[in-house]
Amino acid sequence: MIELENVAYSYGYGGGALLSELSLKLSPGSFHFLTGPSGAGKTTFLKLCYGALRPTSGEVQIFGKDLRGMDRDDIAMARRRIGVVHQDCQFLDHLSVAENIALPLAVSGQEHLADGNLDELMAWVGLTERANALPAELSGGERQRAALARAVIMSPDVVLADEPTGNVDWEMSQRLLTLLVELNRMGKTIMIATHDLSLIRAAKAQVQARVLRISNKRLQLAGADL
C-alpha cells in the first residue's frame, strides 16, 4: 500500500530535519495510530504518505510507485485511492454537504456512481437530514462525519485521518471511531494521527491496532501502556 524507507523531511532551505529515519509499511487491512506531542510532525508524516509533501531524502512508495517518479497527475490518481480526513475538514463552502461529499466522484468523472451510494453513505454517517445544508451550517461533529464520508466515497484502499476527533466531544469521537473501525473491517487500511490516548485505548478494545509514536524526529512503536 504505502511504504516509507529511511525517509527524512526538512522544511525550507537549510532548515533542521523535522523527521528523519522514518521507515514504515502500511499493509492492506491494517489499523495504525500515529501519536506524539503537538508539533512532532504527525501531519507532515501523513502528508508524506499521500504525496502532498516529498521527502528530503529516503523513499516513499505509494501503491508500488516511487513518489520521486510520480508527477502531479500520478499523485492525483493515487489520492483517489487514499481518503484523507483533516482536522479542519476543508470543504467548498459554496456547495452543499451532499455535493461536497460527492466531490471526489465529480473530479474523477464518476458522478453517476453517486446515485444510491451517496444516500447510503449519508445515512451511514448520520447526515441524511443535512444533505442540502452548507458546510458553514454544520456543527464540528457533523463536519468531521461529512469529511469522513467524502474520504470514503471512492471506496479508497487507505484512509488517513489527521486528528479526526480534535474538535468534537467524547460521544462524537466514539461515533467517528466506530465508523473508522467499520471501514477497517471492510478491509480498508486506516491510519489515524491523534494525541488523544483515550481514543487509542477505546479503539484497541475493538480492533487490532498498531500504535506508532513520533518522538525526537523518529518513528517508534509505542509501549504497552497504551
Place this chain on the structure above:
Amino acid sequence: MKLPAFASLLAGDTNADRVVPPTGVSARLTLLVSGAMAFLAVFALALSLASGRLATRWGDELANGATLRISAPADQVAAQTQAALRVLDTTPGVGAARALSQDEQRALLEPWFGPDLPVEDLPIPQLIEIIESDGSFDPAGLRLRLAAEVPGAVLDDHARWRRPLVQAASRLKLLGLVSIGLITLATAAMITLAANAALSANAQVIAVLRLVGATDRYIARAFVRRFTLRALTGAAVGTALAMIAVALLPDAGETAGFLTGLSFVGPHWIWPLMVPLLAAIVAFVATRTAALRMLGGLS
C-alpha cells in the same frame, strides 16, 4: 493551443464549473476589458481595412494615368496642344490622350475658386490627360521628344506625389494591424492578471480539489472555461457596439474622402465578427497558461 482542449471547453463541464465559486471583481473586470478591447480592435480593423483600400485605390487610379501641361503664350496654346497630341499619338505605351475642355478644367478648379470661374480669360495652362496602355510609356523618352517639339509642355506622370500617398496609406494599414496586435497582447495581459487574482483568491478551493484527487487539468478547466466565456461575452458586446458605431458614421459622400471611408465594405463586415472568437482564444490561452503555471508552483 490544443484544439481538442478548446473544443471540450466549449462543450462544457457543469461539475468543473460548479467547483469554483462565482467571483465578482474578476468577472466584471474580464467582461469590461474584453468588451473595451474588442471595441478598440474593431476600430483598428476598420482603420486598417480603410487604409488598405485607400492605398489600393490611389495606386490603381494614379498608376495608369499621367498629365501633360501646356504652358505657353495664349496664341500658341492651341498649336502646341495639337503638336503634343501628335507626339503622344506616336508614343509607344500611350493608349489615349485628349485635351481637357474648358468645362472640365473649370470643374477641376471649382473646389478652390468656386463655380463660374472664367477660365477662358485666365492664363491657365491647357491640360492633356494621358491614359496608359498595357505597356507603360517611357516618361524620360517622352520628355525629351516633348522638349524638342513642344517647348511649353511639362509631363507629370504622378509618381512624384503618388508614391508618398500610397506609402502613407500603407503605413496606416500597418499601424492598424500593429494596434490590433497590441490590443490582443494587452487583453491577454489583463486576463492573465484577472485569472491569477481569481486563482489566488481560490487557494482553499484548489487545496480541497487536490485533496480529493483532482488533476491540474481539471482544476484549470474550471477557471479557463469561466474566463473564456466571459471574454467571449464581453468581446461580443464590444464588437456589436463598435460595428453599430462604424455603421452609423456620417456619410459625407465623395468630398470627405478618407474619414468617411472608415467603414467596412461588403465582405469586410465578416472580419469584425472574428474579434470575439479571437478574444475567446486569447482568454483561453492566457488563463490556461496562468492556471497551469500557478498550479505547477503549488505543492
